[in-house]
Amino acid sequence: MKxxxxxxxxxxxxxxxxxxxxxxxxKRVGLEGVTAGAWRSDLLAGSADAGPYTRARIAVNAVLxxxxxxxxxxxxxxxxxxxxxxxxxxxxxxxxxxxxxxWSITAYADDNFLFPVESHRYSISGSSLNVxxxxxxxxxxxxxxxxxxxxxxxxGALRLTLRLYKPDAALQQNPATLKAxxxxxxxxxx
Amino acid sequence: xxxRPHQRQNWPWHxxxxxxxxxxxxxxxxxxxxxxxxxxxxxxxxxxGEGARPYLPPPIDxxxxxxxxxxxxxxxxxxxYDLAEGPLHITLQGTYPRYWSIALYSAKSDxxxxxxSDSIGERGVDVTIDETRSTRHGLLLMRIMTGANPQxxxxxxxxxxxxxxxxxxxxGETT
Numbered sequence: 001m002k003x004x005x006x007x008x009x010x011x012x013x014x015x016x017x018x019x020x021x022x023x024x025x026x027k028r029v030g031l032e033g034v035t036a037g038a039w040r041s042d043l044l045a046g047s048a049d050a051g052p053y054t055r056a057r058i059a060v061n062a063v064l065x066x067x068x069x070x071x072x073x074x075x076x077x078x079x080x081x082x083x084x085x086x087x088x089x090x091x092x093x094x095x096x097x098x099x100x101x102x103w104s105i106t107a108y109a110d111d112n113f114l115f116p117v118e119s120h121r122y123s124i125s126g127s128s129l130n131v132x133x134x135x136x137x138x139x140x141x142x143x144x145x146x147x148x149x150x151x152x153x154x155x156g157a158l159r160l161t162l163r164l165y166k167p168d169a170a171l172q173q174n175p176a177t178l179k180a181x182x183x184x185x186x187x188x189x190x
Numbered sequence: 191x192x193x194r195p196h197q198r199q200n201w202p203w204h205x206x207x208x209x210x211x212x213x214x215x216x217x218x219x220x221x222x223x224x225x226x227x228x229x230x231x232x233x234x235x236x237x238x239g240e241g242a243r244p245y246l247p248p249p250i251d252x253x254x255x256x257x258x259x260x261x262x263x264x265x266x267x268x269x270x271y272d273l274a275e276g277p278l279h280i281t282l283q284g285t286y287p288r289y290w291s292i293a294l295y296s297a298k299s300d301x302x303x304x305x306x307s308d309s310i311g312e313r314g315v316d317v318t319i320d321e322t323r324s325t326r327h328g329l330l331l332m333r334i335m336t337g338a339n340p341q342x343x344x345x346x347x348x349x350x351x352x353x354x355x356x357x358x359x360x361x362g363e364t365t
Contacts, residue, residue: 013210056222070304108259114251
């Protein structure tokens with residue numbers, strides 16, 4: 001009887017390790033691909049050429065992504081100093097508007113959904129900031145009390161997604177050439 | 191010569207450890223392979239309505255928790271289809287002065303076709319999808335850029351109403 005219980009525990013643990021390692025591989029291992037500043041992009045998002053891990057990661061973290069000829073997605077989970085982005089901290093975003101027909105930066109909580117902010121300040125875009133490709137921009141992301149352009153609530157991880165719709169040919173060919181928006185922490189983080 | 195059950199129960203521990211390791215690896219690989227289909231099936235079930243008729247969700251805000259990473263700067267329209275009910279005929283006659291796209295996804299989550307504002311211009315969309323192009327189940331996702339601008343949102347709403355996703359039964363079939 002004791003042996004049977006031990007064997008049952010062994011196989012249950014094995015199944016749990018299989019599931020746990022999948023969760024780790026899909027949720028905690030960063031995307032493959034190119035980097036630009038603090039931003040990272042998986043070039044096979046939405047593509048039929050994507051391997052099983054990329055396809056599964058995209059399905060879990062960004063299902064219904066578009067092919068990069070249409071849209072390039074960059075994800076940032078750390079600031080320019082390499083510190084993890086936190087919902088309770090204030091960050092300054094700065095740079096030049098990317099060469100794309102349209103672009104936006106949106107903040108997501110750790111569960112990949114929008115922060116519950118009543119102001120509906122979930123994102124910035126070229127149109128909301130009124131800048132065209134090549135023009136400089138400045139914006140902020142952080143708790144509502146800071147009157148940031150993009151508001152967050154609570155504590156925990158913060159993920160920023162930069163979407164470039166119809167990027168120009170040079171960016172499509174080599175997304176690493178993106179003049180990536182800087183992400184710098186402003187002030188002291190509580 | 192076959193082993194009796196009580197002999198298998200008395201396998202040495204190293205055999206059980208080996209089998210447990212194989213089980214862990216199998217669970218890992220199978221889950222990675224199955225996850226995209228499971229998630230797509232869930233998404234398709236979420237938006238599936240009567241036939242392939244478009245589902246027009248409300249503008250995105252933080253209460254939207256059906257699909258991860260929704261864009262609050264876009265208005266969406268969705269058609270979930272089952273090609274067993276016949277080829278999918280997609281039409282869109284109209285114009286919108288900002289970015290929009292129609293993307294089609296297979297049941298494996300691959301984006302196998304995208305039509306967008308700059309490739310279509312004012313010609314309008316008239317496309318048929320059959321089983322040579324898609325898996326049996328699939329999803330059409332239309333994105334219309336609104337930039338969270340109230341006036342653009344009104345125009346985008348009128349534009350997405352023009353989308354048609356229709357299925358005609360295959361020849362020889364009756365309804």
